[in-house]
Amino acid sequence: MIVNPPEFLAERFEEHRPHLRAVAYRMLGSLAEADDAIQETWLRLAGSDDRRIDNLGGWLTTVIGRVCLDMLRARKRRGEEPLEDRLPDPVIGREDGANPEQQALLADSVGLALLVVLESLNPAERLAFVLHDMFGLSFEEIAPIVDRTPATAKKLASRARQRVRGTTPPPDSDRADQRRVVDAFLTAAREGDFEALLALLDPGVVLRADGGALTGGLRTIRGAAAVAGRLDTFQRMATAATTRRALVNGSAGLVNTLNGQPLSVMSFAVTGGRIASIDILSDPARLAHLDLASVED
Structure with missing residues (x-):
């Protein structure tokens, strides 16, 4: 029954x-x-x-x-x-x-x-x-x-x-240490400082950027020199957007908005004091469905 x-x-x-x-x-x-x-x-x-x-x-x-x-x-x-x-x-x-x-x-x-x-x-x-x-x-x-x-x-x-195993090295457990590295990344991006940015990146760093269908979906860049080579893109984002600190999947991250609209969410994996991976979601359709209110001032 x-x-x-x-x-x-x-x-x-x-x-x-x-x-x-x-x-x-x-x-x-x-x-x-x-x-x-x-x-x-x-x-x-x-x-x-x-x-x-x-x-x-x-x-x-x-x-x-x-x-x-x-x-x-x-x-x-x-x-x-x-x-x-x-x-x-x-x-x-x-x-x-x-x-x-x-x-x-x-x-x-x-x-x-x-x-x-x-x-x-x-x-x-x-x-x-x-x-x-x-x-x-x-x-x-x-x-x-x-x-x-x-x-x-x-x-x-x-x-x-x-x-x-081995594909995702454990992140540094001290969130304050994570935040210092992410803040240094943001400063280097705003100032267009290639050498400072390069020094923050692990040699095997992986950048994954997902802008959705309009940009061809997920793009992956590997290696410190190649990722630092995106400095112009990081600088445009850092200077044009309003950037707020946030936790992204439990780790130090950034939420960027432009004219009040979500522009991107950035997640960083910090290992051994360097950035091992950066994940950037900038797909407007998906950003619209995320709850970003919790990080608003």
Whole structure:
């Protein structure tokens, strides 16, 4: 018999919403799709006999994992633009960390650089890696979601781990140190100081810029000299725009506006006191859907 969930079940679901959104965001790299996955998970709970659910948190994690897996597979079947061809949605907050929703979403500070790597995994690998390595689910719990044995699920996570390892060096943990480097980048850009900019960049720095369809989508530049060679672009942005400090996926970043309209969001990965990666989202269509109010003065 189908049992309509009572009000207390809806309240319990809301208690799990931050965790579910964190899982879905890591799986999908899209805040809008993460919210769609949460809604589908709620509908499945609403249509279930909740008396048979012993561990609601575990049940919901399993269901949203399966929903996200279906969504990833559907992207491939429909031949949609793969998300590895664009930057994942950034999560933006104030530097004082005053937004509890964003704190919950980024409890382990998953950076854009890591999300870009996750986009290169196949759906089953991504699910096994995210649920096991990021959320601690056992392979016995993951196996039925991907229709594999626990041993195979473990192999999926292992393959994903090998692809992720070394591609995203851990950022410096001191946020004040991150901010000093990002502020120095902004100063060098405003002053057009090539040598100062070059000194801030790791030799293997990667710049990813996503301006959307009008600019050809995601462009990637590698190496300190090549990235510093974009100084003219950085200088135009730094001098024309109003720049505000922000946390972007838990790390020091910048939000740029022009005449009150969002121009770009910049995320920096600072490792060993140098900038290891810069991610710039300037796609007007996607910027329009981001919540930038939290960093406004």
